[in-house]
Amino acid sequence: MASAHLFFTCLITCSMFLSHAANQKVTLSLYYDSLSTNCSTFIVKNLAKIFDDDLITILNLRLVPWGDAYANKSNNNTTFCQNGPDECKLNSLEACAIDVMQDVNKHFALIYCIEFLAIEGRHKEWETCFSSLGLPQKPILDCYNSSNATKLEQTYGNETMHLNPPLKFVPWVVLNNQPIGNDYENFAAYVCKAYRGNIVPTACQSVHLKQKTE
Ligand SMILES: *[C@@H]1O[C@H](CO)[C@@H](O)[C@H](O)[C@H]1NC(C)=O
Ligand SMILES: *[C@@H]1O[C@H](CO)[C@@H](O)[C@H](O)[C@H]1NC(C)=O
Ligand SMILES: *[C@@H]1O[C@H](CO)[C@@H](O)[C@H](O)[C@H]1NC(C)=O
Ligand SMILES: *[C@@H]1O[C@H](CO)[C@@H](O)[C@H](O)[C@H]1NC(C)=O
Ligand SMILES: *[C@@H]1O[C@H](CO)[C@@H](O)[C@H](O)[C@H]1NC(C)=O
Ligand SMILES: *[C@@H]1O[C@H](CO)[C@@H](O)[C@H](O)[C@H]1NC(C)=O
Ligand SMILES: *[C@@H]1O[C@H](CO)[C@@H](O)[C@H](O)[C@H]1NC(C)=O
Numbered sequence: 001m002a003s004a005h006l007f008f009t010c011l012i013t014c015s016m017f018l019s020h021a022a023n024q025k026v027t028l029s030l031y032y033d034s035l036s037t038n039c040s041t042f043i044v045k046n047l048a049k050i051f052d053d054d055l056i057t058i059l060n061l062r063l064v065p066w067g068d069a070y071a072n073k074s075n076n077n078t079t080f081c082q083n084g085p086d087e088c089k090l091n092s093l094e095a096c097a098i099d100v101m102q103d104v105n106k107h108f109a110l111i112y113c114i115e116f117l118a119i120e121g122r123h124k125e126w127e128t129c130f131s132s133l134g135l136p137q138k139p140i141l142d143c144y145n146s147s148n149a150t151k152l153e154q155t156y157g158n159e160t161m162h163l164n165p166p167l168k169f170v171p172w173v174v175l176n177n178q179p180i181g182n183d184y185e186n187f188a189a190y191v192c193k194a195y196r197g198n199i200v201p202t203a204c205q206s207v208h209l210k211q212k213t214e
Contacts, residue, residue: 026191032172034115043112061104069087069153079153086124173187
């Protein structure tokens, strides 16, 4: 009985605590192009670190693969991408990965793999990422080959084109609706500054230390 009581008390208070903590997360939206070198480098060299330390615990990470692309409405709504048609394809594929695998650990792993190949000039080998990561290829390709991919990209394009303040370049990092502009490589310090929760992650303790000693 006592343990059942404890269980239900925890069910209520712990879930309140967890949802409170979830509300205090900082939303980081990354607007990017799949084949822009600066975007690939940012994802692989900088952003991926949030999964190595514990910064991800205070982040709601949103990846928005559209970047500088634009739709030409008078030409059957064709999308043009800064780095060519392969970029449009990979933007769609990454949009499908996010839609099909809602778990950020999984879709980030796939996107990281593709962007890593892109840095090495091997983006055409993107299909190898599914087998190397053990992620299911079929549901993502089904999305990619369906009108869902077009819809997802239209939604991302619309969101990107309505940004206020507007996107100036990629990668464009927005924290709780505030863009951080040129200083995007230092995003972790901005995340820690924007965070209002009590449970300070280790990643933020070291960021504060760095600021103090520098
Ligand atoms: C990539 O970043 C560098 C350094 O910030 C910048 O000088 C360059 O213009 C950027 N390239 C593109 C294509 O935006
Ligand atoms: C849009 O497509 C039309 C028809 O192909 C073309 O004439 C026009 O130049 C395109 N506009 C842009 C901005 O690419
Ligand atoms: C636009 O789409 C229609 C119907 O799918 C097709 O008949 C037409 O050739 C397309 N035009 C261009 C410029 O691709
Ligand atoms: C392009 O898409 C918009 C909305 O997504 C739609 O209203 C319009 O009819 C489409 N144009 C063509 C040529 O398919
Ligand atoms: C397309 O999206 C709908 C709604 O989210 C989903 O039910 C359906 O399974 C998706 N289809 C594919 C092929 O991904
Ligand atoms: C979907 O597209 C990919 C890449 O273009 C292709 O390899 C695959 O065979 C397609 N799958 C289906 C089910 O059409
Ligand atoms: C486009 O984005 C704006 C601003 O975020 C939103 O109000 C609008 O509903 C969106 N339109 C579509 C078609 O998704």
